[in-house]
Amino acid sequence: MFIRAPKDFWSGVMFLCFAAVTLVTASGYSMGRGGRMGPGYFPTLLGAVLGLLGLILVLRSFAIRGEAVEKIQWRPLAALVGCVLLFAAMIQPLGLVIALSATTFLASFAGPDWRLREAALLSAGLTIAAVLIFVLGLRLPLPLWPSL
Amino acid sequence: MADVFSNIGLGLSVAASLQNLVYCMLGVVLGTLVGVLPGVGPVTTVAMLLPISFTLEPTSALILMAGIYYGAQYGGSTTAILINIPGEASSVITSLDGHQMARQGRAGPALGIAALGSFFAGCVATFIIAFGAPPLAKLALQFGPAEYFSLMLCGLVAAVVLARGSIIKAIAMVVLGLLFGLAGSDVNSGIRRFTFDMQGLADGIEFVALSMAIYGIAEVAINLERRQEEAKKVSAVGKLMPSGAELRACTPSILRGTFLGSILGVLPGGGALLAAFAAYTLEKKVAKPPRKFGEGDIRGVAAPESANNAGAQTSFIPMLTLGIPSNPTMALMIGALMVHGITPGPRVMTDRPELFWGVVASMWIGNLMLVILNLPMVGIWVKLLRMPYRLMFPMIVGFCCIGAYTINANVADIAVLAFFTCFGYLCLKLDCEPAPLILGFVLGPMMEENLRRALLISRGDPMVFVETPISIGFLLAAAGLLLVVAAPAIRRKREEAMAE
Numbered sequence: 001m002f003i004r005a006p007k008d009f010w011s012g013v014m015f016l017c018f019a020a021v022t023l024v025t026a027s028g029y030s031m032g033r034g035g036r037m038g039p040g041y042f043p044t045l046l047g048a049v050l051g052l053l054g055l056i057l058v059l060r061s062f063a064i065r066g067e068a069v070e071k072i073q074w075r076p077l078a079a080l081v082g083c084v085l086l087f088a089a090m091i092q093p094l095g096l097v098i099a100l101s102a103t104t105f106l107a108s109f110a111g112p113d114w115r116l117r118e119a120a121l122l123s124a125g126l127t128i129a130a131v132l133i134f135v136l137g138l139r140l141p142l143p144l145w146p147s148l
Numbered sequence: 149m150a151d152v153f154s155n156i157g158l159g160l161s162v163a164a165s166l167q168n169l170v171y172c173m174l175g176v177v178l179g180t181l182v183g184v185l186p187g188v189g190p191v192t193t194v195a196m197l198l199p200i201s202f203t204l205e206p207t208s209a210l211i212l213m214a215g216i217y218y219g220a221q222y223g224g225s226t227t228a229i230l231i232n233i234p235g236e237a238s239s240v241i242t243s244l245d246g247h248q249m250a251r252q253g254r255a256g257p258a259l260g261i262a263a264l265g266s267f268f269a270g271c272v273a274t275f276i277i278a279f280g281a282p283p284l285a286k287l288a289l290q291f292g293p294a295e296y297f298s299l300m301l302c303g304l305v306a307a308v309v310l311a312r313g314s315i316i317k318a319i320a321m322v323v324l325g326l327l328f329g330l331a332g333s334d335v336n337s338g339i340r341r342f343t344f345d346m347q348g349l350a351d352g353i354e355f356v357a358l359s360m361a362i363y364g365i366a367e368v369a370i371n372l373e374r375r376q377e378e379a380k381k382v383s384a385v386g387k388l389m390p391s392g393a394e395l396r397a398c399t400p401s402i403l404r405g406t407f408l409g410s411i412l413g414v415l416p417g418g419g420a421l422l423a424a425f426a427a428y429t430l431e432k433k434v435a436k437p438p439r440k441f442g443e444g445d446i447r448g449v450a451a452p453e454s455a456n457n458a459g460a461q462t463s464f465i466p467m468l469t470l471g472i473p474s475n476p477t478m479a480l481m482i483g484a485l486m487v488h489g490i491t492p493g494p495r496v497m498t499d500r501p502e503l504f505w506g507v508v509a510s511m512w513i514g515n516l517m518l519v520i521l522n523l524p525m526v527g528i529w530v531k532l533l534r535m536p537y538r539l540m541f542p543m544i545v546g547f548c549c550i551g552a553y554t555i556n557a558n559v560a561d562i563a564v565l566a567f568f569t570c571f572g573y574l575c576l577k578l579d580c581e582p583a584p585l586i587l588g589f590v591l592g593p594m595m596e597e598n599l600r601r602a603l604l605i606s607r608g609d610p611m612v613f614v615e616t617p618i619s620i621g622f623l624l625a626a627a628g629l630l631l632v633v634a635a636p637a638i639r640r641k642r643e644e645a646m647a648e
Contacts, residue, residue, distance in 0.1 A: 008314065026341075039336065080569060083549075088565075088566065110541065112538075139203075
């Protein structure tokens, strides 16, 4: 491949993607004139700068040698994002106790050495602590149990 | 002069109220705790506590968060000295000589001098804030939109210069942060921008969710990949008080470190980390005799420890007087104040004197608490070092989820959390530092507003930015910083310094 600096290349691609989305979306907003900046003015300016920087990174990555991207380890990432989404799905219908114990239990899968007993105890302990601190202590309006 | 003392008096009366003493105590205990625990930093902790802080009085909230920030500088040095693992980035330097001292059986004096130096620096920095902030705020009150825009530009450039790794990436992260900050309803036209027809984004990207995603969960993912659990050998502590000779040797180092740290903390983009590095470098050059730095010289602990604490505290000056964050923790505090309806800036000092002076006074009280916490109780903190990371990260994740949800009782914010976790993970994998992004995010709407106003006043003439000396000054400073970093020789030096 011609890509000599994969980290720079992929960063550049990421910035280019964001720039493209920005420019396309901002083209729907009025630009206004210099004295009266419209809602599209600043975003378009930023989007253009971002695109330019992304382009520089991509082009430079063909010329200058740089670091390779470390391999992505899917297990921690998937477990962590998964448990966040799980919490999002469970908190309103099922309440804090069930949602949080499920979330922390699943989160512990992200670690390298998973132990059932430890994970169960930990999630139980954290849930009790969270109920004490957030609901009883700070009186945050969190539903505790499923609303029937 | 008399003003300053009556102000400090007001501050002390606020900070010494029972409620604020409790929050100050809580802050420094938590700060020491996260400073000691590897893998959890002050940014993560402040981010996790943001939702809680919304239920507090703004003054108490700021006292709590400030305590965490400077408390972490103390805690970080404990791990740096005892097990050669700096709990905080700003303690990396301390471990060079501090851990060598510990291996020679002098861990106690190293810890002692770190705490005493930090305490001295903290006291001095408190007074620097008390004397330095009011004139700066007075000056800033005269700033028009053009000056503000240039100031923010300068602050963001400074943040870029201090980010690790590629400058281009750091600038791109700033720009991206500014863009993220613009999402949501536009104040002027009422148009919803970058919401992609999602109801959850109508009020913009939730700042708390964004920062918890990047500094909380994404960092956990990276830590889990890189961390190997290993048995850590903890050095014995022994007696804490440094000998008279050691104290005498350290006094000039502490003074130099405090001085340098106080100055560097004020600069945008500065703060504890830069201060510690610079102080150690200076110490190696000027200390006589230039004995054995790196082999357990107590001055190599005293100088950076004083400097990082001084820098941590004076970095509150730009935040409280100009509304410009010098690092991500400050950005989080600005976010917290805004939720309370307070826009950080020169007006805070006149409109809410109890907030400003209360926080300043609490820092001095907090430093006193930290000496008491750290010296006699160091044994307890050492025990916490053995806490394995696998017990800690589910807690971080759980707290982030609860935090993201409780801000608005909105499930959409948890979805934002999930999305930006992936984004933050990607950034960390690609060596794109998130700190500039966070600063850009906080400043985005303010920058647009000031740009708009400046151009409105000048009827679209961009020359408005080079018409006043202050504005030109900021722009030149920004350009100068960029040029300096782009120059090859300095670039190499900077890379060496970052790699150390």
